[in-house]
Amino acid sequence: MAEKGTGPARLWLEIDIGAAESGLRVTVRGCRGERPEPGTLGADVTPESLRTFSDNLRATARKQSPLEEHLARAQAFHAALFQGAVQQVLLPLREAANEGPVLLQLGLHGPLLQAFPWEALCEPRTKRGFLGNSTDMLVVRGVTSTQPWLPREIQGAVRVRAFVPQETHAPALRALQGALHESIASGEVEWLEPVVGARLQPRYLPELLRCEPMPHVLHFLGHGGVRADGTPVLQLVDAEGEERWLEVESLVEQIKASGLHKHLRLIVLDACEGAQPGAFASAAELLARTGVAAVVAHLWPVRNDVARLCSSTFYRALTGARSPQKGDVALGLHEARRMVLMEHGTAEAFSPVLYLRGHDSVLFDFKHRKELRAPAPAPRVDNPLALALERLMEGPFSLLLGDEGGHLGSTLDGFHQRMREDLAHAGAAPPSEHLPTSALAQQYLLRLGEKELDFVFQETLGGEATPPPLLEALARGLWPGVHVTLLRLPLLERALAEHRPELTLHVIQPPEPGGKRATVMRREAGGKSWERLARPPSLLDLEQELVVLRLYRGYLPSNLHDRPLLTEDDFLLGVHALEQMLPPDLADAIQSALLRHPALLMGLSMLSWDHRMLLYRLFGSQALPSGSLAVVEPGGQQECGLWEEGRGLPGKAPLRHVFEASAEVLAALLETRGSGGRTS
Secondary structure (H helix, E strand, O other): OOOOOOOOOOOOOEEEEEEEEEEEEEEEEEOOOOOOOOOOOOOOOOOOHHHHHHHHHHHHHOOOOOOOHHHHHHHHHHHOOOOHHHHHHHHHHHHHHOOEEEEEEEEEHHHHHHHHEEEEEEEEOOOOOOHHHHOOEEEEEEOOOOOOOOOOOOOOOEEEEEEEEOOHHHHHHHHHHOOOOHHHHHOHHHHHHHOOOHHOOOOHHHHHHHHOOOEEEEEEEEEEEEEEOOEEEEEEEEOOOOOEEHHHHHHHHHHHOOHHHHHEEEEEEEOOOOOOOOOOOHHHHHHHHOOOOOEEEOOOOOOOOHHHHHHHHHHHHOOOOOOOOOOOOHHHHOOOOOOOOHHHHOHHHOOOEEEEOOOOOOOOOOOOOOOOOOOOOOOOOHHHHHHHHHHHOOOEEEEOOOOOOOOOOOOOOHHHHHHHHHHOOOOOOOOOOOHHHHHHHHHHHHHHHHHHHHHHHHHHOOOOOOOOHHHHHHHOOOOOEEEEEOOOOOOHHHHHHHHHHOOOOOEOOOOOOOOOOOOEEEEOOOOOEEEEEOOOOOOOOOOOOEEEEEEOOOOEEEHEOOOOOOOOOOOOOOOHHHHHHOOHHHHHHHHHHHHHHHOOOOOOOOOOOHHHHHHHHOOOOOOOOOOOOOEEOOOOOHHHHHHHHOOHHHHHOOOEEEEEEHHHHHHHHHHHHHOOOOOO
């Protein structure tokens, strides 16, 4: 690591906690030579009380329950720790820190103390003054090691490599790369090729760890745990893709044998129970003993979206060009906890913990490093739409794709022209050029009949149409979850099948007006063919699979024709509520996903009554999720104003992020975003 420039070193305080005859013994050492007499945590803090609080908080995280019921105990533990000798040394250090945080390093002796969530201690008389998100102290966990800690200079880009044993974690991998996008583009971070799936077999591990160039950051995305005998393990795969568990101690030996420990500065274990203590030490502490400066791991499992939010916030704070925490691993993790608390408000915020060797949490000095390569061309960060898209697409979101606008190309032009010509031949007054599809089709049906309308639709819109560039670009960036298309051709589905073959894709089409059961088509991950299910499944894994709702019906994948919704009467009678066409659990899960994740809305118009009605069917009286973004065609100032005012939206809530952009511009922005190294 390069020298830190002119800034003073951060002040630090060590607190060692261990069992003694008198109770839980506390020993304090300050960075200026302070070493008062040891004390205790008091008679009320016993091993049993620590174990009970830890178990309760873990259960609260699992249930996603509010933290308030455990707040009093968290405050009591905080008061027990920060008293006597600890306060005598800490208060002068905080005054001398010139408003900067003091590094608080906990030496925890024994599995019980290592498993306890010290980061969740809360300052008395506060509701959010947790140790893990404090702005005055940076809490880290110390590492027991006989090996000296030596700073190592890093010249050039910080190299990051991800190990991803299960391909089902590909969405989290994309989120990780998205969080690093800005730093990759600037040349400060080099994204090394990830090791995914069957390549990550134990027998290949020695070769993978020796692979040049060696990373400075190793990010493991997968599962971890502790065996019954207390041995920490991480999940890899065998040649058939089945799970194979590797003892962390074996990984430690391989890292040392490969020489990787001479380069590695940070390991991130995005693995549940990665920090739970085993018989000798947790996976995190074992890995820190290899000589790596820091290890981030989890005390308990967290939801996928929480883990992604935590990782993306952490890396943005650690490497982002405009981040005040840049290069500081402790500050970055505190920022990640603050974000999880703000967004979710659950004990999951205290699952990630930091093990640190030495007393310096600044692992990478970007300001004083030499750049070995010219920065890659960065995307236009002055473009508000580009920034908004980046924020939206770095985590799960729902695409709501309408049937108006340039993203369709010339798909509907022939259909509209044919209807106008037939109406003219039938003696009808020439319809307006700006008449919506539904109004034009309604006139056609009333004049010429339903059978003729369906024939014209098949004649002009049949065949294997190719997805336009915008849908190709969108498909590459879609997360697992629920997406909605109003297109009568399966253009989005074809793009997804091509660009996201690793994901199982379900396409759900409502029944005809008067029908009761939706049609469901499925293409398995890695498969080529589509299967029509006999009935809708009772539930789907929306965190691992793609679901596309084709609410206006039409052609299904494999070019299967099903009568579309075209006329105004169709929309009045044929737009079903989810619970009317799907099993209750599946309808609830889809509804929940739509309400939980922000939406990217395009091809929709506040001036089209069927679009407004559809939004109400999907969201009810709830406002669109926070962070939602709408893109309208250029020249639509009136349209932008209607979205921003929100009077025609569910909940009558204004939409903050509304932009004008053509399909070409939007596709170019998405392609630029994707060219930064995102993987499919």
